[in-house]
Amino acid sequence: MLDPSSTFVALVHHPVRDRQGRPITSALTTLDLHDIARSTRTYGLGGFFVVHPAEAQRALARRILDHWLSPEGAAKNDHRRQALETLEVVPTIADAARAIQDREGRAPLQIATAARKSSGTIGYRAVQVDGPALILLGTGGGLADEALAGCPLRLDPIEGPTDYNHLSVRSACAIVLDRLFGVRQD
Amino acid sequence: MLDPSSTFVALVHHPVRDRQGRPITSALTTLDLHDIARSTRTYGLGGFFVVHPAEAQRALARRILDHWLSPEGAAKNDHRRQALETLEVVPTIADAARAIQDREGRAPLQIATAARKSSGTIGYRAVQVDGPALILLGTGGGLADEALAGCPLRLDPIEGPTDYNHLSVRSACAIVLDRLFGVRQD
Numbered sequence: 001m002l003d004p005s006s007t008f009v010a011l012v013h014h015p016v017r018d019r020q021g022r023p024i025t026s027a028l029t030t031l032d033l034h035d036i037a038r039s040t041r042t043y044g045l046g047g048f049f050v051v052h053p054a055e056a057q058r059a060l061a062r063r064i065l066d067h068w069l070s071p072e073g074a075a076k077n078d079h080r081r082q083a084l085e086t087l088e089v090v091p092t093i094a095d096a097a098r099a100i101q102d103r104e105g106r107a108p109l110q111i112a113t114a115a116r117k118s119s120g121t122i123g124y125r126a127v128q129v130d131g132p133a134l135i136l137l138g139t140g141g142g143l144a145d146e147a148l149a150g151c152p153l154r155l156d157p158i159e160g161p162t163d164y165n166h167l168s169v170r171s172a173c174a175i176v177l178d179r180l181f182g183v184r185q186d
Numbered sequence: 187m188l189d190p191s192s193t194f195v196a197l198v199h200h201p202v203r204d205r206q207g208r209p210i211t212s213a214l215t216t217l218d219l220h221d222i223a224r225s226t227r228t229y230g231l232g233g234f235f236v237v238h239p240a241e242a243q244r245a246l247a248r249r250i251l252d253h254w255l256s257p258e259g260a261a262k263n264d265h266r267r268q269a270l271e272t273l274e275v276v277p278t279i280a281d282a283a284r285a286i287q288d289r290e291g292r293a294p295l296q297i298a299t300a301a302r303k304s305s306g307t308i309g310y311r312a313v314q315v316d317g318p319a320l321i322l323l324g325t326g327g328g329l330a331d332e333a334l335a336g337c338p339l340r341l342d343p344i345e346g347p348t349d350y351n352h353l354s355v356r357s358a359c360a361i362v363l364d365r366l367f368g369v370r371q372d
Contacts, residue, residue, distance in 0.1 A: 041352075158368070167224050175368070178344065
């Protein structure tokens with residue numbers, strides 16, 4: 001089990017891969033911020049980090065954030081404000097981990113997500129973390145090897161009854177959080 | 187149980203509600219088309235209908251579709267083509283139901299989704315449909331009463347451990363399909 005309030009999500013724009021597997025830095029997609037913030041808020045997570053190495057892209061993310069957290073933005077759509085309240089913009093995954101350590105008193109266990117099948121992944125109900133956790137979501141073609149290397153745990157890829165594995169990162173995040181923290185009546 | 191290959195999704199822009207509950211027609215969000223098409227493709231659904239009463243908005247959806255289904259678009263990103271292949275643009279929910287009846291030989295059972303709690307909703311594992319099904323997703327503030335009235339089944343709202351229930355329609359669709367058709371290793 002994971003405690004949602006000490007679990008965090010990082011949306012990683014570097015180091016990630018392109019569709020051919022080459023290392024790249026991906027561009028910010030503004031709708032990712034809203035969708036993933038809403039999902040992390042729904043499932044009661046501790047926070048959401050947007051990881052981008054380029055200052056201009058971080059400034060863009062902060063500008064969106066500042067708008068929706070301002071009195072004017074909140075008056076227009078308070079649900080956006082509530083969702084974006086826990087979003088932080090950082091240059092690297094290590095910076096996200098440090099921010100969590102400062103808050104929780106312990107470094108988070110890093111948990112990778114991937115669309116590709118590989119050995120050594122773990123099922124959603126089998127995740128056991130005592131302490132804070134940081135779930136990494138790769139944009140573009142997914143997390144690069146150097147990001148995966150820092151993750152002691154990797155979650156099973158999300159699978160349906162087909163071999164198509166190209167969900168958007170927004171959809172994949174929603175499903176991962178629902179599998180880990182969703183409340184079902186049946 | 188539902189058979190994914192005879193289950194369809196309709197993204198409804200009318201009749202829906204605004205955030206204050208008033209009946210509106212919402213505008214198309216182009217990213218919805220890609221995200222929901224990818225999700226329906228991942229889970230092996232029979233098809234995806236975009237429902238909009240305005241011809242100009244249907245033309246916009248078809249233009250996006252034509253681009254990604256063209257040889258030029260497919261060469262740029264074949265995963266988009268594969269996902270969008272089963273997308274159809276129709277004016278009304280009834281048109282989507284008729285198209286399914288033409289293909290499947292029977293009218294689909296309409297299944298509503300809603301973020302608001304209400305009595306009479308059903309859990310995801312309890313859904314039993316013998317024949318085709320059409321899952322309605324409301325944009326804006328959700329399906330209007332006249333759309334809900336046509337649905338013999340309504341799914342439980344998606345819940346996490348908080349009372350925040352403002353997922354994006356893209357995220358909600360992904361979670362609904364994963365709860366109904368997801369394959370889990372554990």
